[in-house]
Amino acid sequence: MAEFIIAHMYPDLMNLYGDRGNLLCLRKRLQWYGYQSYINEISFASKPDYHNVDMIFMGGGSDREVKLIYQDLISKGADLKKAMEDGIPMLFIDSAYQLLGQAYMDADENLIDGLGFFKFSTLRAKNRLTGNIILNSTITGKECTVVGFENHYGCTYFQDDNLQPFGRVLKGFGNNGEDGYEGLIYKNLIGTYLHGPLLPKNPEIADFFIKAMAERRGITVKSGLDDSIEHFAHNQVKDKILARS
Amino acid sequence: MNRIRLMLAILAGKTFIIISRLLGNQGSSFPGKIARRIYPAVLMELAAQVKGKIIVITGTNGKTTTSNMVARIINESNATLIHNQSGANMIPGITTAFIEKSGLTGRKKFEYALLETDEAHVPLLLKELNPSLLLITNFFSDQLDRFGELDNIIKKIKAAVNNREIDLLLNADDPLTAHFHDLTSLRRYYFGFTATSYDSYDSQESREGRYCIICGQKLEYQRYHYAGLGKFNCPECGNHNPELNFTGHNLVMASHIELMVDNIKITSPYQGFDNAYNIIAAVATARILGINEQDIQKGIADYQPQAGRMETFYINGRPAVLILVKNPTGLNQSLNTVIQDISLKNLFFALNDNQGDGRDISWIWDADIEVIEEEQHRIKQVVCSGWRSGDMALRVKYAGYPVERIAIKSNLKEAIEHITSLESEVVYLFSTYSALFKCRKILERMSDVRDRKPEAESMRSEG
Numbered sequence A: 001m002a003e004f005i006i007a008h009m010y011p012d013l014m015n016l017y018g019d020r021g022n023l024l025c026l027r028k029r030l031q032w033y034g035y036q037s038y039i040n041e042i043s044f045a046s047k048p049d050y051h052n053v054d055m056i057f058m059g060g061g062s063d064r065e066v067k068l069i070y071q072d073l074i075s076k077g078a079d080l081k082k083a084m085e086d087g088i089p090m091l092f093i094d095s096a097y098q099l100l101g102q103a104y105m106d107a108d109e110n111l112i113d114g115l116g117f118f119k120f121s122t123l124r125a126k127n128r129l130t131g132n133i134i135l136n137s138t139i140t141g142k143e144c145t146v147v148g149f150e151n152h153y154g155c156t157y158f159q160d161d162n163l164q165p166f167g168r169v170l171k172g173f174g175n176n177g178e179d180g181y182e183g184l185i186y187k188n189l190i191g192t193y194l195h196g197p198l199l200p201k202n203p204e205i206a207d208f209f210i211k212a213m214a215e216r217r218g219i220t221v222k223s224g225l226d227d228s229i230e231h232f233a234h235n236q237v238k239d240k241i242l243a244r245s
Numbered sequence B: 001m002n003r004i005r006l007m008l009a010i011l012a013g014k015t016f017i018i019i020s021r022l023l024g025n026q027g028s029s030f031p032g033k034i035a036r037r038i039y040p041a042v043l044m045e046l047a048a049q050v051k052g053k054i055i056v057i058t059g060t061n062g063k064t065t066t067s068n069m070v071a072r073i074i075n076e077s078n079a080t081l082i083h084n085q086s087g088a089n090m091i092p093g094i095t096t097a098f099i100e101k102s103g104l105t106g107r108k109k110f111e112y113a114l115l116e117t118d119e120a121h122v123p124l125l126l127k128e129l130n131p132s133l134l135l136i137t138n139f140f141s142d143q144l145d146r147f148g149e150l151d152n153i154i155k156k157i158k159a160a161v162n163n164r165e166i167d168l169l170l171n172a173d174d175p176l177t178a179h180f181h182d183l184t185s186l187r188r189y190y191f192g193f194t195a196t197s198y199d200s201y202d203s204q205e206s207r208e209g210r211y212c213i214i215c216g217q218k219l220e221y222q223r224y225h226y227a228g229l230g231k232f233n234c235p236e237c238g239n240h241n242p243e244l245n246f247t248g249h250n251l252v253m254a255s256h257i258e259l260m261v262d263n264i265k266i267t268s269p270y271q272g273f274d275n276a277y278n279i280i281a282a283v284a285t286a287r288i289l290g291i292n293e294q295d296i297q298k299g300i301a302d303y304q305p306q307a308g309r310m311e312t313f314y315i316n317g318r319p320a321v322l323i324l325v326k327n328p329t330g331l332n333q334s335l336n337t338v339i340q341d342i343s344l345k346n347l348f349f350a351l352n353d354n355q356g357d358g359r360d361i362s363w364i365w366d367a368d369i370e371v372i373e374e375e376q377h378r379i380k381q382v383v384c385s386g387w388r389s390g391d392m393a394l395r396v397k398y399a400g401y402p403v404e405r406i407a408i409k410s411n412l413k414e415a416i417e418h419i420t421s422l423e424s425e426v427v428y429l430f431s432t433y434s435a436l437f438k439c440r441k442i443l444e445r446m447s448d449v450r451d452r453k454p455e456a457e458s459m460r461s462e463g
């Protein structure tokens, strides 16, 4: 039986708003597809070989927590970039997403360097961008809606026209509340402000990662999990958001 | 001139209190809001009626239960008291509470005012009145921690109490109270527990005050009592639990709580470790106020669980227990209490995302719902209800509980009728705030039917 290893970056610190639900979701779905999975917790000092993991996950954290992991993350930057370019599936939520850009602004309005993987920067809004959010995304090959909750001061602006957003905002704020973009997709990496958590209510996105993991190992995932509760929950919140217009 | 404006404000406030009562609203903040518009200093002036002490109670969890317990003890001691209701714990609501008790001229005398308020409102409240004691039950991160907001709030509270004659009563087992270590101008009292037989050495619950707020190092715990509360020390800077002034020991938790606070034996009809903390905080407050042992014991013993705090209804002879949940810590605690009950049971969850519940329901993923899977041989069915019934059902599914035993019924009444009709020895109903009172009404109505039925039938047979 195939075994998949998911690296969880700074599980103690970068774990806000039910982010761990994304891992619970991936692990259960892998199990239901017939595969085993392990979580490889990556924290300070541990120097993991990213090429021996099948996926990398990092959740959001508060300013205080980002400060605690910052130096360590920067020191891991080159390896992470290699893993990303190699097409390892990666999910970065919220402040972890912000860190992928060139710079972000903290609560005291200091501009802090990010990992610089992409040409985007994150400024700070006066008022918090918060609420249920719904997107249209085509990352699975066909158009699908993605639902979640966002809660951020960060206003992320792309400075490179070639960057692809994770989705287009139907209701909510997204990257900055202005240009209609939400998140970012590059190869098998998704960066996004959506928590909620993201994956359980959006099983197509969860399966996007699972298929990408499997493909890299030359495995074809058999199709057909019963996602009726997932779809019910997805549609329940979708109807709620759209009804409020 | 001000005297007249004060009286006008009181009169308007009292009128609106009567109106909102007629409309069925209790503990409303609206009358206070109106009165403040007429005379902004109304609260400041009415606070002068308190000749004894003003006590402010705040904290993330337990402030309502704790302040109700203290109120009960004060009543037991026959002292006069102004006390705000839990639903109205911001400044307008507190103003309402003062207006309600005051005479029309605002010159009555009271021995105590007991004010429950959110952490974020403490600095504002301290601008208008001068408490002699501030009790902080605990600081849990919850959703607030984002952007270091909890840190910010604590800093603001600290600034608001500094250089004032306000005593602090703090939880010694909570690492975040170390924020107050360096305040020299204040008297600080600490309450907490010594070792109990319920302690664990490995906390499954994540992220609660586990980093030293002084130096940022990961704290080491010798033992956890409950969530992030326990015996800790910082390997970097030596930060550790302060000395206790009020010590909880000999804790026994069963269908009720028994413990010693120093040399006073306390018994309470409540359950769970969170309530053990509320009890010790209430006892410590009463001791600081100088209330005698007997009144304290009686006040706590007579204080019964309120709506949604493990309130039991009987439907067809079987208990249905209603539990308010609002954050992962509370839900974990309640689930653990439920799991300790070895009866065959059904569970019900009503999850709403209205303002009063918190719009963001992602906290259910931070709770250890997995205990439901471990207990699945004694949990026959789980019914999920409320505006976000789907999210709750998903959470239960991903906890590993068998999907064929999960039902979704978004309508509260249908859901409760369904769950109570299924076979089991007991039903546990968890509800977020905005669904709680509806659930309660439905349960009350259902238990009434059962109580009246035999009577109605016997009358019919006689007739």
Ligand SMILES: [Zn+2]
Pocket: B212, B213, B214, B215, B216, B217, B234, B235, B236, B237, B238, B239
């Ligand atoms: Zn320290």
